[in-house]
Amino acid sequence: MENSIYYKCINQKNVFLMNLPSDILVEILSRLPARAVFRCKCVCKTWIKIFSDSKFVTLHFAKARPGIVVHQSEMFKNFIKLVEFGDEIDHHDLDDDSLLKFDLKRISEFSGANIVLDGSVNGLICLRDSNYEHESVYVCNPTTREYVRLPDPEGVVQYPSMATYGFGVSRVSGEYKVVQVFHDQVLDPIRQTCIRIPWSECHVYTLGTGSWRSINENMLNFAYGRRCRSVGLFFNGNIHWLIKDLDDTHEMISCFDLENEVFQPFPAPFPGKEGLLGGLGVLQDRLCLCDNTSYCEINIWVMKEYGVEKSWTRQFVITKMTELTGPTLEVVYPFKIFKDGVIMVLWGDFFMLYCCNKSNVGQEVDLDQPRGPNKIEAMLHVSSLVSLKNFGFENVCNF
Amino acid sequence: MSSSTELTEKKVFLLKSLDGVIFEVEESVAVQLEVIRELIEGDCARPFISLYNVTSEILALVIEYCKHHAETCSGGTSATIADEDLKTFDNEFMNVDENILLELCSAADYLDIKSLFELTCRTLASLIKDRTIIEVRKMFNVENDFSVVEEKAVRKEFAWAFK
Numbered sequence: 001m002e003n004s005i006y007y008k009c010i011n012q013k014n015v016f017l018m019n020l021p022s023d024i025l026v027e028i029l030s031r032l033p034a035r036a037v038f039r040c041k042c043v044c045k046t047w048i049k050i051f052s053d054s055k056f057v058t059l060h061f062a063k064a065r066p067g068i069v070v071h072q073s074e075m076f077k078n079f080i081k082l083v084e085f086g087d088e089i090d091h092h093d094l095d096d097d098s099l100l101k102f103d104l105k106r107i108s109e110f111s112g113a114n115i116v117l118d119g120s121v122n123g124l125i126c127l128r129d130s131n132y133e134h135e136s137v138y139v140c141n142p143t144t145r146e147y148v149r150l151p152d153p154e155g156v157v158q159y160p161s162m163a164t165y166g167f168g169v170s171r172v173s174g175e176y177k178v179v180q181v182f183h184d185q186v187l188d189p190i191r192q193t194c195i196r197i198p199w200s201e202c203h204v205y206t207l208g209t210g211s212w213r214s215i216n217e218n219m220l221n222f223a224y225g226r227r228c229r230s231v232g233l234f235f236n237g238n239i240h241w242l243i244k245d246l247d248d249t250h251e252m253i254s255c256f257d258l259e260n261e262v263f264q265p266f267p268a269p270f271p272g273k274e275g276l277l278g279g280l281g282v283l284q285d286r287l288c289l290c291d292n293t294s295y296c297e298i299n300i301w302v303m304k305e306y307g308v309e310k311s312w313t314r315q316f317v318i319t320k321m322t323e324l325t326g327p328t329l330e331v332v333y334p335f336k337i338f339k340d341g342v343i344m345v346l347w348g349d350f351f352m353l354y355c356c357n358k359s360n361v362g363q364e365v366d367l368d369q370p371r372g373p374n375k376i377e378a379m380l381h382v383s384s385l386v387s388l389k390n391f392g393f394e395n396v397c398n399f
Numbered sequence: 400m401s402s403s404t405e406l407t408e409k410k411v412f413l414l415k416s417l418d419g420v421i422f423e424v425e426e427s428v429a430v431q432l433e434v435i436r437e438l439i440e441g442d443c444a445r446p447f448i449s450l451y452n453v454t455s456e457i458l459a460l461v462i463e464y465c466k467h468h469a470e471t472c473s474g475g476t477s478a479t480i481a482d483e484d485l486k487t488f489d490n491e492f493m494n495v496d497e498n499i500l501l502e503l504c505s506a507a508d509y510l511d512i513k514s515l516f517e518l519t520c521r522t523l524a525s526l527i528k529d530r531t532i533i534e535v536r537k538m539f540n541v542e543n544d545f546s547v548v549e550e551k552a553v554r555k556e557f558a559w560a561f562k
Binding site for chain 1: 501516520521524532535536539541545550553559560561
């Protein structure tokens, strides 16, 4: 008897579709790539409401496929590219379909800027105009095309003084912070290496607070500046830099706890090597240090247990392909290992490569990479629809 | 080594669809429907289980899906081969009319079959991804509640998303 009532109802197919429970609709829509979400805002007002709901934003982020953010600067272009990894099992390609790119140069604020990528966390990135005459820091969400210019950091960075930045989110309070380490340095007149640091300071900007704070931490005798540009690596709630202890020239890893705002340096896997070409990265959820000092191989050390010095293990040895053997000045940053064992690395700021630790065959990442005097930066990135307005910013602009 | 011979009879359950059709399924299939798991475990599944939100057309498909997944997973093949096999099956299985997809999705939600829900949601999302706005409205039976001016403005705001 009761069945007949339902039967009548379901016969009108459209009735069902019109009554598609909204939580199912939300589940379906949360699996859309970011660009499709923006396109679907044109469907109807109800959908706009769904897309801006904070629960939807959280759900969408949880379902989003991991990918990378790439910054490419060329003479007349300054691209930000977002691209997701393909999800095939034994595959390590990028999904061209997901590629989103835009040219920063089209915005007058960035047209004369010397932009660098200083961090990527939970869909937000930190960009900086590294030109010392008008250094400025930006927090952006490239997915929503929003950006905010932070108040200018203190201190004029002029050679040989140096500043390095990091961007991350604190473990417990979930606060997004930009960290600036700034120090003066006295260089050895012949070798041009740092021999003394007259003073140094650290400033922190917490998103939503509107100003930089000075951190009273003694960081003297740690040199953050290296031959190549230094960026803090965010991992595990902390920001890491490869530093040099001037007392005994040991390589150390500076670790800044974003929650408690203290530095807790720990040793790198091997004693100080003159001219070490080390790059920090995260592979398989572990901190690693990639050493490119050798002429013919790239050695990747992995810290199996976070913070435990003895757990450093040389886990990957990649034989360099012939074109890359010999003396080098480039730091290599590993940032992704695929299921088939292929590792994606950034070679200096020149190009992205797939490397395999079983064979010495490398392959350039197919991403229309720049050539010549241009440079490229890349970091892991997961798209998020979160608006910068949620962080209390009033001066949110659009790319 | 301990492959004790199955002496006990294979347990079967009867599922009754909204339109009154009764399906006989083995336990390995029935347990994939999380919503009736408790009934089965509590031995309250007799004489049959009424599924008021699923038509016979959809229930038949759901059972086909669960059956294939149960067989593949218990088939003794290596995990990679099983994975490949399921992937091929899933792709084929999703090759149906979008109205059926929506109903399958809704049924998977009601019956609480997580893998099928994920599969249908992903398939529907990728359909939406490749459709025009007008086609998406049609697909979900959504009314365009923008005025001409409003629609023009919103399309302009997100013009970059239209390639």
